[in-house]
Amino acid sequence: MENLSRRKALSLGVALGLVGVTNPVQAWASTGSAAGTDAGTGPEWIWDDVADPLMVSMLDNGHVPAINTAWASWVNNDDPLPGGLPAEFTAYLRQVNQLPSWADPAKLTRAADFNRRRDMYLFMLYGLGSGIMSTVIPREAKSVYWSAGGAQMQDRAAKTFTFGYDLSQLGAFKPTGQFVVTANKTRVVHAAVRHLLPQSPHWRAVADETVPISAADILVTFHSLGTYVHRKLLDWKIPYPAADQEAFLHSWQVAVHLLGVPYEHIPKTWAAAEKQSAQVLTPILTPSTEGIALAEELLGLTAQIDLGVTRGFLNEFVRYVLSDEVGDWLGLKRDYVSAALVRTAWPAYILFREGLSPVMPGTFYMFDQFVRALGMLFLNKGSSGATTPITIPTGNRAG
Ligand code: HEM
Structure with a gap:
């Protein structure tokens, strides 16, 4: 726990509504995670076995600009995979571009409907709550700042928000929705960042890890988004029936899975998520x-x-x-x-x-x-009227 006494962490936890017993040893115990079994490896040691090696090859062989061009028109979940991609990349997309078998269509439909009904609160909480909270999650702040997109924050904020926006669309997970594609693009961007950032002397000088964006880091960010918003809606006494709560959690479970986090590490209930959040998010918040x-x-x-x-x-x-x-x-x-x-x-x-x-x-x-x-x-709808496209970076922030 950097810079924070246990008492301070607890008082901050109270303020954020995310309190619990801080015991890092148990933080990632799989009890309460979606599969209910132990994978044997903590998520802080898991990155992305499928997307990471692929993106090393795509970056090192100079394929990324062509991929960015080719996938610009790949938007809807039922769009055919774009042409003009390297065969390896197409094979990867074919493998991952689908909902997991445990996804529950009824819950996802309800989640999309809930997101629509509550979109104003969600925009506000994701934007000003989670968005600013991300700046006091040191690993996230340092990687975002030193990656290529850190130099154009307006663009990046809009793109990151695409994730929440596509998640909140009615039918986000349906064939005509866009969420599965957005999540898959994001997973690939993260894989590229894992190869690029370790080459940045600026990032290496401030990082406390050798490879960024582990599954644990993604779960921390999920708590700063989904778990935080869930807690705030309850604190603000916004009508939020149990079926909506379950559906909202399920949409995040699917989202986190599409980002490459193994099923067994994804919290199964909001209670488990809040407990994990109190253990792995609240104590690490600190300025940088x-x-x-x-x-x-x-x-x-x-x-x-x-x-x-x-x-x-x-x-x-x-x-x-x-x-x-x-x-x-x-x-x-x-x-x-x-x-x-x-x-x-x-x-x-x-x-x-x-x-x-x-x-x-x-x-x-x-x-x-x-x-x-x-x-x-x-x-970013006010001026352009279109969702900002997600593109894979090919370098880091210069300085
Ligand atoms: C890029 C969402 C977790 C660091 C992106 C993008 C999205 C996104 C939508 C693409 C935006 C763009 O093209 O700029 C998410 C979600 C997460 C998550 C929903 C978890 C639930 C993380 C974590 C880290 C991280 C844990 C680091 C610790 C980055 C970086 C980029 C990125 C460095 C690339 C920005 C660039 O283009 O330079 N993320 N992210 N993300 N994300 Fe994440």
């Missing part, structure tokens, strides 16, 4: 030079469009969803008037929006514009 810079870039992006709120309000909203401790780490300047407003008016906004209170708060439209504009910003 790279993370502070990324957070500033991400929050600065929002200043480029009219969210109808000040930067001070934005800072305070981030503090509200992630804790003052995280806000202090990232140097988010205080705005105490906005802080008071967020803490009282946001719960009132939710109550009215959900029909749980007849009283429309005076700030309703301000909050409404804020959540809508954020969704647009991260989706």
Whole structure:
């Protein structure tokens, strides 16, 4: 546990709603994981046996630019695999481009419907909660910063959001949806990054691992996304029936699996996910030079469009969803008037929006514009009207 006493980790866990007994030895025990059996190897020692060697070969043989061009038109789950790809790459896609046998179509349909019904809260929580939390997950912040995409954060934020957007589309997992393709592209990008980043002297100078993005790292990020959002929806008392909760978890189980994490390491229940999150996510949160810079870039992006709120309000909203401790780490300047407003008016906004209170708060439209504009910003839909394509990098950030 770097820079954090156990007591601090617990208090941060309380703030994030992710508390538990911190015992790294048991953190990855497979009890409660989807298969209920022990694979024998911890996920911190698992990368991607299938995609990683393939991408070494694709990068070293200069095939990546052609793959990026060829797969630009490969978007829908039922699109035929693109032509013009190296045979090895096509064979790989044929092998992985399908839902796992344990995927439950009824749950996935319900999850997509839930994502649609709750998309405003999800955009807000993924964007300002998980997005900024990623900057205090040191391994993630350092790899994102020093990879090629770290130099163009706006583009990258939009692309990363593609993942959440495609996941939230009605029918995301159906043949006409796009999620399986997005997940497969992301898995390939991660495999490329595993080969590229170790060649970056900048990344090597700050990394505490030799190869980035292990299965454990992916599970940590899943907790910063799915598990965190699940907890916040409950904390905010948003109507969230058990069937929605189960469906939301299932969509994440399938998503994480499509990213290459072995089935046996994927949490089986939200209780197991929350326990694992308290063990492997909360205690590792800490600031880094790279993370502070990324957070500033991400929050600065929002200043480029009219969210109808000040930067001070934005800072305070981030503090509200992630804790003052995280806000202090990232140097988010205080705005105490906005802080008071967020803490009282946001719960009132939710109550009215959900029909749980007849009283429309005076700030309703301000909050409404804020959540809508954020969704647009991260989706990059406002200007282009199209989903930003995911491309495989061929190098790292220069410096
Ligand atoms: C790229 C999502 C876990 C580091 C991407 C992209 C997506 C994505 C959609 C493609 C965006 C683009 O083209 O820039 C996810 C999801 C994760 C996850 C949903 C887990 C649930 C991780 C982890 C790390 C990581 C654990 C590092 C510790 C990166 C990096 C890139 C990337 C460095 C490449 C950016 C570039 O092009 O330079 N990820 N990711 N990701 N991801 Fe992840």
